[in-house]
Amino acid sequence: MSLNTVAKAGAPGRAPAGRRASRLGRSNPDGIWPVVFVLPLFLGVAVFYLFPIIQTAYFSFTTWGVFGGSTFTGLENYSKLATDPQVGRALLNTLIYTVVVLAGVPIAVGLASLVNRPGLRFSKTYRTMFFLPYVAMPVAISMVWRMIYNGDFGVLNYFLSLFGILGPHWVSTDGLALISVALLGLWISIGFNMIILSAGLKGIPVELYEAASIDGASRFRQFRQITVPLLTPSIFFVMVITIINGFQLFDLLYTLLGTTNPAMARSQSLVYLFYNESFIQNDKGYGAAIAILVLVLVGIFTAVQFRFQRRWVNYV
């Protein structure tokens, strides 16, 4: 019962008690005031999110002239979307990127529990170090990594050459370029994931570990059978956010590879394709159709995750 309510309320990671959830369903004793307080936020969301979404949906049924002016062309953009080989490729690339970045979640779980070990010295320093990449601007990070990844003069290949390995051109080789971007995305996301997971870890009662130690459970067994199961609400939240971010891949790809990269055609993401069609090719109607596709896909993926969470997420 409580699981269902949580799913609908869309507040993963929280475990509200069943009574609180049921109280929300009753008529409100506070009168009009809650509505008044929510109104400023709602107006902002309506003006800057809802209205543009509706407008984009409308634009996806139109074709734009070179210098503005649009004509209604029905499903033309969508039939182009269905037959454009670039779309399939971009969707596949987006999924590959998302899967690689998702691999960062178990890494973050491991690192978070190491950093949060009771009695660890300098734990704040470690946490800051891991969180720094997330605070830095993605574009600035990309500029630095572009130099690190440089095939002829980059630090990474210099390092490899010390072991007699001839490093590849990380960001301009088909196939490899996307993985290089994804590894960078993974590295950036670890800090954020760790903060969320650390908060989850703090919520696990110490008594459980004490009891497990007395029963003779090893550190690893404690991790496997106490930490991970009780952390699942946070893990679930992190996964939802990671997948949504994965679908929005643009800035890292754009700055790390650059628009004239020979590997770009086979590495582009859905959002990069949207940018290219809308602003470089100036086909804003088709761009809008791609944007709607991304919206629908993110919606489906998120809904599916919420549907299946009850099989593995433990809300205590």
Added chain:
Amino acid sequence: MRLKKLSLGVVAAVTAVLLAGCGGSPAEQKAAGPAPTDLKANITYGYWDANQTPAMDKLIADFNAKYPNIKVTSQVTPWAQYWTKLQTQASSNTLPDVFWMNGPNFQLYASNGQLAPITPLVDSKQVDPANYPDALNKLYSLDGKQYGVPKDFDTIALWYNKKIFAEAGVAVPTNDWTTAEFKTAAKTISDKLKSKGIYGVATNLVGGQEGYYDSILQAGGNVISADGKTSGYDDPKSIKGLQLWADLIADGSSPNMQQMSDTPANKWFDNGKAAMIWTGTWMVSEVNASPVKNDVTVVPLPKDERAATVIHGIGNVVSAKTPNMQAAQAFQAFLGTKEAALAQATMGAANPAFNGTQQAFVDSVPSFNIQVFEDAATKYAFPFPVSKNTAAWNQLEATLLPDAFSGKKPVGDVAKDLATQMNALLAKEK
């Protein structure tokens, strides 16, 4: 009439343009003679090259000596965003009153009624097209009407590093070099200096201006037919011109496409890692600030069937919808004067388009032998390949050709595919 009152109250010229545009009644008055010097107006001047800001500020100051009551505000937008922004401005009728135009974009704006023809200026003798190279007048004309006043021009030549040639024991390029000699020298240098990571040649193959447009013309082919209606990429001579770059990459004379994506071609040259580069007039200030500046000079591009380079230049244009037509055209005419050309050349900002004013630019770095670019313009320059929607097939070149240069696909197959797709796009242009 409410509109007029509003316009008067608004100081910023941009806003004035916006309002007038919304009213749908753009001022269409044509200047019969030079605008009166006491004309009062606020206009904007849009351009992309921040390096030229000092020169542009000087031109505005000189213009104000004559027209003290016309306030010109600069609108500098970096190249990467310039065209995206300009297209948005055109869509919302907020174009700058006067702005820089380039060849590939010109016909798109002119054919959609965004630009004011310079006919009144020519009729009243304020601008004389005979003062500029013919190729540039043609570049900024559509259906017999000229819209842009040429500002500057650039041609392509072979830049080389004498020190690297000496190190490899290869004779330096001459004014009569052939493509075969160029290829042999590039290969020899790459082979001999491989251990130092130095290549014979590095050339920017993103866009054709500095490489394949020139080699295609040298081989006797063309990118687009003279009437702008058919693609020339399937011509065997054009394919030969493209093949040059695939060969240079295949035999290691040049860094490959990945290497030049990670590190742009001009950086290889600027840092003494490439002995040669095909590039234009605009590299003068960059090379002059690089570590190799004392070892570098310029010769004409090697000849194949014939000597050839593309010529391109920026044009100053006026928005067709400006409410300050008289002031904007007065400024456009001033930018096309000999005085303005000399000011730009002396400041080393650009190679001016006004005939006979280039000497100051040639003298700005004597060791580079800049005269080569000027001779190229008068002796063997071909017009820059454009059509009404150049950007559409430029995009095709950018997606298809890298596979030919990298050796992934045979050059002939890619060129034929490109020609077919380009012809389909050209057929859509009215």
